[in-house]
Amino acid sequence: MAVQSQTPNPDHNHDNDHEHEHPHAEISQSERPGYYDIMETAIRELLVERKLIGADEIRRQIEVLDSRTPALGAKVVARAWRDAEFRARLLANGRAACEELGISFYDDTQLIVLENTEKVHNLIVCTLCSCYPRPVLGLPPDWYKLKPYRARAVSEPRAVLAEFGTIIPDDVEIRVSDSTAVVRYLVLPKRPDGAEDYSEEQLAGLVTRDAMIGVIPVSIEAGGPPL
Amino acid sequence: MQHRTDDTMSGVHGVVFALDEVPAFQAGNRIRVLTRSPIGHYRVPTYLRGKTGLVEATIEPAAVDNEEEGYGRNAGSKRHYYRIAIPMSELWPNYVGSPRDGLRIEVFETWLERI
């Protein structure tokens, strides 16, 4: 079933304005939202009317979500590459070390940071759903949440990595972490060759979301804005 | 079956620990994932059931059983989760890769037995 989406209206930030009760006849978009869009609006408005949630909470949480992007994870990685003591604290308690950098965790999850080395390559997956280190990486890409990745990362990780163009030698251990409970994972990729003189900011610019999932390495050539 | 040694029953000064105050398993324990088949809600994937591995770490603090949490239990009856290491060759009979390759996964205490 096709879900019709609202045409974004740049003149009216409609996303966050559903708390008011008056009809929306005055807005310029005339296309009725899709069925599930309407369901979301209806549930939210009913919960607010019944005082189960506050009118501003959803708006605030959208801002929280918008502020969480792979750029945060990239900062954590770059700091760990340059500061050995921070790296040690990060590996001992991922959440606490992120909080040191001002990256709050808005939920009950913990974070284990998985260090890639010459001997071990880490990969993260959630076979049962879509657990992902959202406070420090933002929302996961669709492919991470769909069956092919979730089914195969845990049983044929090398074939999966090869589909991303990543070949890991047989003498390197592949470790797949499958999230099922309160712990989330972030891969600390290996620092790329040729980046010895880079500043922390330049290093962060090399680190992509997919490298922190573990499907690709960090390299100087492939580096770009983390997304 | 959980086996508690004297070390986990009491500490210094004759302090006796409450049930589940001390984790039932420690890093290095060999464990087997149990083979029950719950309906309704579970967080131990079918591919893991009956497999043997090692406890890599205890996750602290003790927490609610997520299979009960799925039905609204938000507090109480807390036990530990454990990060378990299992070789890929143990999980998949036709595994293609290195014999070193392995899985890490968190499992709730009531799904494990020491072997």
Next chain:
Amino acid sequence: MSQSQNLLTRLPNDIGGLPAEPIARVDHALEPWEKRCHALADVLDFHKIINTEEKRRGVEALGAEMVAKLSYYERWIAAFANILFQKGLLAPTDLARKMDEVAARWPTDPAGQ
């Protein structure tokens, strides 16, 4: 194990190790309602009105056909509706009436939606 037993004991999301196709590196920017839905999930969990694990269980409880045919956030919002009904926080009629009221804020589209 009979087919019906398997349906009951193997949840539709329990797919680790099953055969599957090559990975298509698809992604899409969230629609505004999807982002609102995600924010709603976080707020419901914060208040423990519907905790995250209840949401997961609610999605599973939709059953294999709906899990396959509804998109990611469609499954979430459907699960939220069911769970709110089960908890007595909302009645199906409340939601149906409210959805009609919300829908009426827009003119019917030419296809008579």
